[in-house]
Amino acid sequence: MTTVETHKKVELAREPDFRLGRLEVSPSLCRVRGDREIRVEPRVMEVLVLLARAEGRTVSRDELIAACWQGRTVSDDAVTRVVAKVRTLAAASEPPAFVLETVPKVGFRLVVAAAGVAPPGRAPPAWRGWLVPVTVILAAAVAGGLWASNDGVWPLAAGRRGDTAVEAFVGEKGDRETERLAIAASEEIARRMDEAGVQTRFRDVSPQQDDTEFQVTGSIAREGDGYSLITRVIDRATGLILWSDRLERPASQRQSLAKEGARRVSSALACLLRDRGSRRMPAEAIGLYLQVCDAALNYWNARMLSATRRLVVVAPEMADAHAMHGIAAARVASETGFAEEGAAALRMEAKEAARRALELDPRTAKAHVALALSEGEGGRWTQRERAYQRAFALDPDLTLALTSYPQFLREVGRLDEAIELVGRAGRAADPRGAEGGSLQAMLLAQKGYLREAERLITLLDQEAPGANREVRVAIAAWWEDPPVAIAKIRDLAADDDDAPCLLIYLRELPDRRANGVKGLPPECERLAPDWRIRLLAREGDLNAAYAAMSAPLPNARRTLAFLYYPEMKAFRRDPRFMPLAGRLGLTDYWLESGRWPDFCREPDLPYDCRTEALKLAQRRKGVASASSAIGARLGAAWKASPMRMRAASDAAGPDDNTAPSPFSWTSRRTKSGR
Incomplete structure (x- = not known):
């Protein structure tokens, strides 16, 4: 990509396609292709293009704002959120195609990884110089003969397999705040692992005297204006790093480092030990499985x-x-x-x-x-x-089932069961790192328990500040009063692509309802189909909402959970709803399972769900019977017709007395090639 001035406005429609390492970037289509294809928000793509233009030079926040926000006043959080989304694009290829560095008090620098070479980064501080990537250590283990046996498995420790020693984390020497945070991290990790059922102890003896299988250790350091926590899981017998994790937080959120780091490592270890049981695993598999567990739970x-x-x-x-x-x-x-x-x-x-x-x-x-x-x-x-x-x-306590089955229950309208199951997941395993906590907040708000949902999100924010921003915005936009929602969107999501539509729609909503306004503001044309349906139903334009439901939903928006949201109540009470549910296959499922959606219990519902579902089933059965009878009559007529006799005579050879079926797509014309 040729060098251009970074302050030049980014116009995606005019930007040519380019490559970043293993990634193919198409700005005009807002797509990034690597091992998979990702659709990218326009603002995120603009920032990616600008950083790529710089070709390794640091781009200041002011340059980003001038080129991508056209110089408008935006908060640091808004810029940080978009930059964080750019970072995630590197994972579209394996290994990551680039790294995006934060240069404290200056800006951001994108560095492309060379093919087959780990992405370059800043030189680590001296106190972290001994950290080595996991893959390098594993390769050294193979080359140096560190395996304890020739079958490629970790040697068994002398003590109970799965016992874990938590070493005291270290802070920067002489820095009291990092030292205090390091002690807090050690204690929190030991507590969380004990709760997760991992046999844990603080190690106060030398490695030679210790009979534990794993060691958990790490460090906390200042990182620009914030703090970073590095956590490592080490095989005690060999000293090899099996898994490592890095978290960064601004100074105002440094207290959350210990809780988030402890949750991550304890969940990953508990997952590994539960799934592995007493089996021996190949050397590399232990580290990979820890990565898998961490990714699955988050x-x-x-x-x-x-x-x-x-x-x-x-x-x-x-x-x-x-x-x-x-x-x-x-x-x-x-x-x-x-x-x-x-x-x-x-x-x-x-x-x-x-x-x-x-x-x-x-x-x-x-x-x-x-x-x-x-x-x-x-x-x-x-x-x-x-x-x-x-x-x-x-x-019965499988966490992955307890956190995914509620999504199915939402699609079939059984929200009370979904709430109970998410709570059960919380008792079986801490759901705060997965979608469990966010889903529970959404379900509570959907049922009208807005205060309870807000309290839960506040609790989640103590561990991972800002991680549930989108959930908070969604709850406000759909289920809180418009003035409250407008204030929250301006505060939390003013730069999101959907914000202009939501702000205009919410301001106009009272008038739209009162005056029967049809359609949506032009700013809402780019919204996902299910969101447009919900907006139309919320303002009372049911004809347009049902018309929109006639088009198939795209791959990533096929969940039908939105049918049971509060704003869809009038949509469900419409006589067209049960026939729609029939076409979607829901009424057959409800009849077969005997489990009906929650809304069917509403006392003022103008129809009975089971009665309507039975009518639809009987109507389809009658149509099928009629079609079968018509087909039988047509078949009998064909057998008796002179045309059939001539067709049989033409098609049959000397030893062939068969004739083509009247319901076959194959005809004499296609057989003869004419």
């Missing part, structure tokens, strides 16, 4: 898929590895940015992985979760629920 689906693809090669006989691979492929298939053919290929990959897991071990509960997820969203209700039921029969 819904980093692309990262999970990348790790599981390597894991099933390293541990081909491990059923849980294949099951996790199936879950990752199915999750990625449902994400924004995949065309239907790409999603179909990923779902097939998920099914094959799940089937392989069940071949290896028929009691692999996670494989059934993978099968349920591989069916996609928006249909195949019975098959999906049966897969979840098989998973729960094998493992």
